[in-house]
Amino acid sequence: MYAIIETGSKQYTVKTGDLVDVELLGSKVGEKVVFANVLAIGGDDGKLNVGTPKVEGATVEAEVKDIFRGKKVVAFKMKRRKSYRRTIGHRQNYTRVEIGAIKG
Numbered sequence: 001m002y003a004i005i006e007t008g009s010k011q012y013t014v015k016t017g018d019l020v021d022v023e024l025l026g027s028k029v030g031e032k033v034v035f036a037n038v039l040a041i042g043g044d045d046g047k048l049n050v051g052t053p054k055v056e057g058a059t060v061e062a063e064v065k066d067i068f069r070g071k072k073v074v075a076f077k078m079k080r081r082k083s084y085r086r087t088i089g090h091r092q093n094y095t096r097v098e099i100g101a102i103k104g
Contacts, residue, residue, distance in 0.1 A: 003040065005037060014102075069091045070091055071091070074088070
C-alpha cells in the first residue's frame with residue numbers, strides 16, 4: 001500500500017518503512033507526526049483512491065528520525081564589464097521521517 005501526501009507545498013509518494021526528507025516540521029527527534037493531507041491511496045491490488053482534493057479520513061503516521069541541513073545552494077549574479085558580482089548562499093532545513101502506518 002502506498003499514499004501520496006502533501007507537506008511543505010510538495011507532494012511525496014510514500015510506503016510503510018520509507019525514509020523521506022521533508023521540509024522542517026518543528027518536531028523533535030523521536031516524536032510522532034501525522035500527515036492529514038493525503039491526496040491519494042493506492043493498494044497492492046492496483047486500485048487507486050483519489051481524493052477531491054483530499055481523501056476523507058485518511059492519515060499517514062510517521063516518526064521523526066533526524067533534523068538536518070541540506071547542501072549549500074549558491075546563487076551567483078554578475079554583470080559583465082560593470083564590476084558587479086553578488087554571491088548568495090542558502091541551506092534548507094530538513095526533517096527526515098520514517099513512514100509508519102497508512103490509514104484510510
